[in-house]
Amino acid sequence: MNFGRDRGIGGARMGGPRGLASGRELDYRALGSRGLTPVRPAIGFRGVRTANPVIRSRSLWRRAWAKDSVLRQMDWVLTITVLALALLGTLLVWSATEPALRQSGGSLYAYLDKQLLNVAIGIVLMAAVTFVDSRVLRIWAPFAYAAACLGLLAVFTPLGTTVNGAHSWIALPGGFQIEPSEYAKIGLILLIAVIFDQAHGRAGLTARPRARQLLLVLACSVPVLAEVMAEPALGVAIVLMAVVAGMIALSGLRARWFAGLTAAGVLGAYAMWSMHVLKPYQVERLTSFVNPSANPLGAGYSAAQAKIAIGSGGMFGQGLFHGQLVAGNFVPSQPTDFIFTVAGEELGFVGSITIIVLLGLLIFRALRIASRAEDLFGLLVASGIAIWFSVQAFINIGMTIGIAPVTGIPLPFVSYGGSAMFADMIAIGVLQSVHRRHRVFG
Numbered sequence: 001m002n003f004g005r006d007r008g009i010g011g012a013r014m015g016g017p018r019g020l021a022s023g024r025e026l027d028y029r030a031l032g033s034r035g036l037t038p039v040r041p042a043i044g045f046r047g048v049r050t051a052n053p054v055i056r057s058r059s060l061w062r063r064a065w066a067k068d069s070v071l072r073q074m075d076w077v078l079t080i081t082v083l084a085l086a087l088l089g090t091l092l093v094w095s096a097t098e099p100a101l102r103q104s105g106g107s108l109y110a111y112l113d114k115q116l117l118n119v120a121i122g123i124v125l126m127a128a129v130t131f132v133d134s135r136v137l138r139i140w141a142p143f144a145y146a147a148a149c150l151g152l153l154a155v156f157t158p159l160g161t162t163v164n165g166a167h168s169w170i171a172l173p174g175g176f177q178i179e180p181s182e183y184a185k186i187g188l189i190l191l192i193a194v195i196f197d198q199a200h201g202r203a204g205l206t207a208r209p210r211a212r213q214l215l216l217v218l219a220c221s222v223p224v225l226a227e228v229m230a231e232p233a234l235g236v237a238i239v240l241m242a243v244v245a246g247m248i249a250l251s252g253l254r255a256r257w258f259a260g261l262t263a264a265g266v267l268g269a270y271a272m273w274s275m276h277v278l279k280p281y282q283v284e285r286l287t288s289f290v291n292p293s294a295n296p297l298g299a300g301y302s303a304a305q306a307k308i309a310i311g312s313g314g315m316f317g318q319g320l321f322h323g324q325l326v327a328g329n330f331v332p333s334q335p336t337d338f339i340f341t342v343a344g345e346e347l348g349f350v351g352s353i354t355i356i357v358l359l360g361l362l363i364f365r366a367l368r369i370a371s372r373a374e375d376l377f378g379l380l381v382a383s384g385i386a387i388w389f390s391v392q393a394f395i396n397i398g399m400t401i402g403i404a405p406v407t408g409i410p411l412p413f414v415s416y417g418g419s420a421m422f423a424d425m426i427a428i429g430v431l432q433s434v435h436r437r438h439r440v441f442g
Contacts, residue, residue, distance in 0.1 A: 070130065070131055070436065073435070073436040074130065074432050074435070074436070075365055075369065075431070075432060075435045077361070077365055078362065078365040078366075078369075078428065078431065078432070078435075079428075079432075081358055081361050081362045081365065082126075082362065082413055082425070082428050083123075084358055085355070085358050085359070085362070085412070085413035085414055086119045086122070086413050086414075086421075088343075088351075088354070088355060088358075088414065089115070089339065089411075089413055089414035089415065089416075090112065090115045090116060090119060091320060092335075092339055092342045092343055092346075092414065093111055093112070093115045093335045093339065093415075093416040094109075094111060094112040094115070095320045095321050095323070095326065095342060095346060096326055096334040096335045096339065096342045096416075097110070097111040097112075097334075097335050097416075098321060099321075099326065099327040099329070100329060111335065111416065114416075114418075115416055118416075118417070118418045118421045118422070119421060121418070121421075121422065122421045122422050122424070122425030122426075123425060125422055125425050125426050125429065126425040126426065126428050126429040126432070127429070128429065129426055129429025129430055129432070129433060130429045130432040130433055130436075131433075132429075132433055133433065133436075133437070134374075134377070134378055134381075134433045134434050134436070134437050135437075137190060137381075137430065137433060138190075138194050138197075138377060140190070141187075141190035141191045141193070141194045142191060142194070144183075144186060144187040144190055144191070145187040145188060145190065145191040145220065146187075147183070147187065148180060148183050148184040148186070148187035148188070148224065149184075149187075149223060149224065149227070151170065151178075151180025151183065151184070152180045152181065152184060152224065152227040152228065153227065154170055154180065155167060155168055155169070155170060155180060155227075155231060156230070159171060161177065163177070164333070164408060165279075165281065166231050166232060166233050166408060167231050168180075168181055168228075168231040168233050168236075176418070177418075177419075178418075178419050179417075179419035179420070181228050181231065181233050181236045182236075182419045182420050182422070182423035183419070183422075183423050183426075184224050184227075184228065184236075184240070185236075185239065185240065185243065185388055185423065185427075186423060186426055186427060186430070187224075188220070188221060188224055188240065188243070188244070189243060189247070189380075189381060189384035189385060189388070190381060190430075191220055192217050192220070192221070192244065192247050192248075192380065192384070193247070193376075193377045193378075193380035193381045193384065194377065195213055195216050195217055195220070196209055196213060196217070196247070196251040196376060196377075196380055197375060197376045197377035197380065199212075199213040208252045208253065208254060209251050209252060209253050211257075213251075214248070214253065214257065214261075217244070217247075217248065221240070221244045224240060225237055225240055225241065225244075228240060229277070232278075232279055232282065233408065234278070234282050234407050234408075235392075235395060235407030235408055235409030236409065238391065238395065238407070239388060239391050239392050239395075239409070241265075242387055242388075242391040243384050243387050243388050243391070245261075245262075245265070246383065246384065246387040247380050247383065247384045247387070248261065250379065250380060250383050251376070251380065281299070284298070284299035285299055285405050285406045285407070286405050287299070288300035288303065288405075288406075289303070289404070289405035289406070292304065292402065299406075302331065302332055302333075302338070302406055303399060303400075303402055303406055305325070305330045305331045305341075306331050306338055306340075306341045306399070306400040306401070307400070307401060307402055308325065308330075309323070309325040309326070309330065309331055309341040309342075309344060309345045310340070310341055310344030310345065310352070310400060310401060311344075312324075312325060312345055313344045313345040313346065313347065313348040313349065313351075313352075314348050314349070315348050315349050315350060316347075316348040316349075316350055316351075317344075317345060317346045317347040317348030317349075317350070317351055318345060318346055318348075319346060320346050320347070321346075322346065323342065323345040323346040324345075325341075325345055326341075326342050326345055326346065333408075335415070335416035336410055336415045336416050336417060337396065337399075337406075337407075337408055337409065337410060337415065338400060339410075339411055339414050339415045339416070340352065340355070340396060340397050340400045340411055340414075341400050343355055343414075344400070355411075355414065356397070359389070359393045359412070362389060362412075363386050363389055363390050363393075365431075366382055366383075366385055366386035366389065366431055367382070367383070367386050369382040369431050369434055369435045370382035370383040370386065370434075372435075373434055373437075374437045378434040378437065381430060381431075381434055382431055382434050385427045385430065385431055388427070389412050389424075389427075392409055392410075392411075392412055393411060393412055395407060395409055396409055396410065396411040396415075397411065412424050
């Protein structure tokens, strides 16, 4: 009597190849109805196909976009905004450098290729930091600060080089250079956030920073500011001072302490001016900002030409690669510090306002991440980065339209340069890391 031992799944005979095939087909249909992806049976002993199906795991795409995945937790509005700025900046750098390269007989794509490489490396750095948990960033903060301080000190060794009057670069093999002051912003922001957050955690959620934490923050900030001023890099120093002041204010410090600290800062700035700490060309830039007509062919030349270039663009601009003042190189440092003049002349008011709107959206997303941060560390880090980008963008754009003094500072994600692009992208990665641990409510 046959009790069905020769029957397969669903009644198919198991005695021969036909029974095996029928059993597999019914089993595949059952798996497919349950949302699983079947594969062909594996080859077993002596080449015979096994009757047990092998269940394939979820596809890589579905796992990457799962509910708890890093990609799902990212702020994609922030990411797309950054990529749009980098794309616009790359086009502007290409347009700003193409006329000079054409006259010199060099490759018309030299700066374009370099900037594309800078953006690509920056995206990799941003992605790498995004995957780092914000709790790990706390551990890395002292090391990032120490590395930044060592880099700033290395500038004053034989490794340091001078570019445009600032001894703020380190020469690397292969003709590459690195600017440690750009990375000092990240190290200082992370360390200040750690100091205030540790005091906040030990004393309770409603505690305010005490004098000990404030003095420690100042003790960590003064060496960085002193080294940056000694390079000299006045623009970076202004950004760092604004970041430190903003993070101290947001830490919950008592109003009277903050007022006293502000008064001390004003007195310190007056003392620096009286002691002639600033270089002569820096003083000339400040005085030409106050009185632009005093020296239009000297210290005020760059600002005057920048305003002419932006005004000549009109509403829609003269078109990429068609800017007459850009081609004539009337404005110095067009690919870097004065990249906004290229946008004003060739893309007009529409292109210029597009860049400003994108920068405003970036800063808004950073502040949104700060408001939804899980702890004080995340709030201070995101706020510090938002202040960094806000002040730097205001100074860079402001000096091209005459509302800020001329300083050597790049426009975030738009100006040409590797160190600035890398530091900016790392900062976006830090924002994404903080965003991954945000509060759902509140």
